[in-house]
Amino acid sequence: MDGAGNAIETPSGKWSGDENFPVGSWLLSAKLRPHVAAFYGLARTTDDIADNPDLEPEDKLLRLDGFLAELLGEGSGDPAFATATRARVSMAACGVTTRHLADLIDAFKQDATRGRYSDWYDLIGYCNRSAAPVGRFLLDLHGEDSAHWIASDALCNSLQVLNHLQDCKDDYLALDRVYLPGDRLVAHGATVGDLAADRSSPGVRRTIDDALDGTENLMLRARTLPGRLRSRRLAMESAVIVRLADRLLVLLRSGDPVAGRVALRKADFALCGVRGIWAGLTE
DSSP: OGGGGGGSSSOOOOOOSSSSSSSSSSSSSSSTHHHHHHHHHHHHHHHHHOOOOTTTHHHHHHHHHHHHHHTTTOSSOGGGGHHHHHHHHHHHTTTTTTTOOOOOOHHHHHHHOOOOOSSHHHHHHHHHHHHHHHHHHHHHHOOOEEEEEGHHHHHHHHHHHHHHHHHHHHHHHOOOOSSSSSHHHHTOOOOOGGGSSSSSHHHHHHHHHHHHHHHHHHHHTTTTTTGGGHHHHHEEEEEEEHHHHHHHHHHHHHSSSTTOOOOOOOHHHHHHHHHHHHHHOOO
């Protein structure tokens, strides 16, 4: 990994504005946004490494371990891992544990070596490290009670499953990853190879619907989060995200992510934004 032609980071060009669900929008306090940016910067950097189809698993793990060591203050100070150093300094400044970022990196290490999930609970176990830490970080950053982690985990895990469903074909073709529960594919007479088709087979469609049913159950708890928060800004942000998730649930029920990407439109973002901000102010 030495030399300018073989840099440690492999940026995809994505940033928070490219995500379905805003992590650090203008709704959050300006004084907290730099910490959100530092957190997201390391999360994005390490996720990009795990998702890079041109890297071998061993190379991904080596790079991710380097970022993890620097995050935990156990590295050599190599400037190649400066993104982790900035995150560690930022977390210390705002008084939030580095555990949330460490959990994310652990999930990305799993992505580097594993591409199948046996059932819904196996998938949610992964989401508990690949998605839930983001919400936990935001709650801690705002001084919220950790009792709210349960509802926050439900929301973040819902978002993760929805993103996986949107990307189910691309994840399979580009990275040989399948985040659909394996037992449901088998039960419905489908195989992972069906994801390469022009449209969802009946078995894949039923498997997607099962995952949406599981997400609906998570959202029952997730919808309680905004009304529990002391921070009005975070309540508005989470209320907007709840509504975006609900809208994407509807779109994925009627759309086919194997035939083409099912995505939120600008009008969805606008409407969910207005409704979420109002709910965050009034709930």
